[in-house]
Amino acid sequence: MDKMNKKEYQKYVERKVPKPTYFKNILYAFVVGGIICVFGQIIRNFLLKYGLDEKSVAAGTSIVLIFTGAFLTGIGIYDKIGKIGGAGAAIPITGFANSIVSPAMEFKREGFIFGVAARMFSIAGPVLVYGVGSSVIVGILYLILTKGR
Amino acid sequence: MALKRIGAQTVKLSNPPSIISTASIVGPKEGEGPLKDYFDIILEDDMWGQESFEKSEAKIQEEAIKLAISNANLSPNDIEYLFAGDLLNQIITSSYSARQLNIPFFGLYGACSTMTESLSLGAMIIDGQFADKVVCATSSHFSSAERQFRFPLEYGSQRTFSAQWTVTGGGATVLSSTGNGPYITYITTGKIVDLGIVDVNNMGGAMAPAAIDTISQHFKDTGYNPVDYDLIITGDLGLVGKKIILDLLRKEGYDLSENYSDCGIKIFDGVEQDTHAGGSGCGCAAVVFNGYIYKEMMKRNLNRVLLIATGALHSSISTLQGESIPGIAHAVTIDNMIS
16 A cells, blocks of 8 residues: 555546446437427427517526426426436437436525525526626627627 | 554554444335345335334334443443434534434534444444443435435436445444444544545445545554455445446455445345346445344454445535535454454
């Protein structure tokens, strides 16, 4: 043990850890993410058929997907979808709903203010901060580059 | 003059305390595992009628302590010290369970090494004639550990292959100055060893160097060899840690391939139960020792066991600040015979 320094040991451990099954993970992410998108398309077509305009359809589709993600989280199914689908389940808006509803449920025991409300964005918070932040930067760049045209 | 010290880190107990009873309580998943027949109580519901996972864990520990005491035909008033610890911040599980018991209490934090830390201190207190009866206990709960260290239960995340599954369970051991064994004969107290692993999903890799350090020191101090033991078992190194232990100890001249195991590997069927690298948590070593090992020793299927519970002494704050994980391992020799 004394013969091995920290760097050598870390390299040694890396070799002992089983490698993630990349191909399987990517395939599952593609399939699960694809199914969620197809579901989104079905909702969109359905709403268009009932005569909603483009803008309302976009909002309506998001609303239905977010509700579905939240509902499946509430009845304990979305974590299983996430386990199989990985990024395919996390990146669509249903995954965003899952990341907000799951801590809200988890921390209910700590009360509605310091539990549910305070912890609700513990996973989604960074996405919101940097998502909104980068959109502001892009917006300013757009304004400068196009000189308001 | 420290008469009982042998070597650099070991004590040899001159009046070895006897383990006079144990108790183990586990959650539903552990109750479906390969060791299910060894546990005293298997819960059907891991909330156990409580309002929170933390309360459930405190109840598991409290009931395990009470059960161990009553298995020895004693009452809490007969116990002079309680040594207990757990994983939650400020060891609330142990404090809330001790609140119900009215026994003089030493709270310990050794993370998952707590079982052998408590056995070490309890045995030395008895051997030093400061007490006749002590209880050593610890517990962990999958759901209370997840919410403190990882993600909410319903969050859809994937676990890496080196990740481990925190055991829901609690175990307690009653040690006595008199009794017919098994006895605690040697104690090798570990030092912190940290070889710079920062990945909290690879506890086995982080803690293995500490276990290797303690095990090889134990052999040097006591003069025992691996073949002198029927079983050499670490607390929760899992599959990754096992590979490292066998490999690196062989390089130091100790071949453990015949009689080495790990509580985290024993408690779950990794493939069937999807626990990746195995079980972990204070409760892992606690229920495997107080359930499986103790009962096998009573049946004389095992006569001399080296139990090395292993702890990862980081916190969620140190992890976020990028600190590596300090590992610790305490070894205890449990023997059916005393020379």
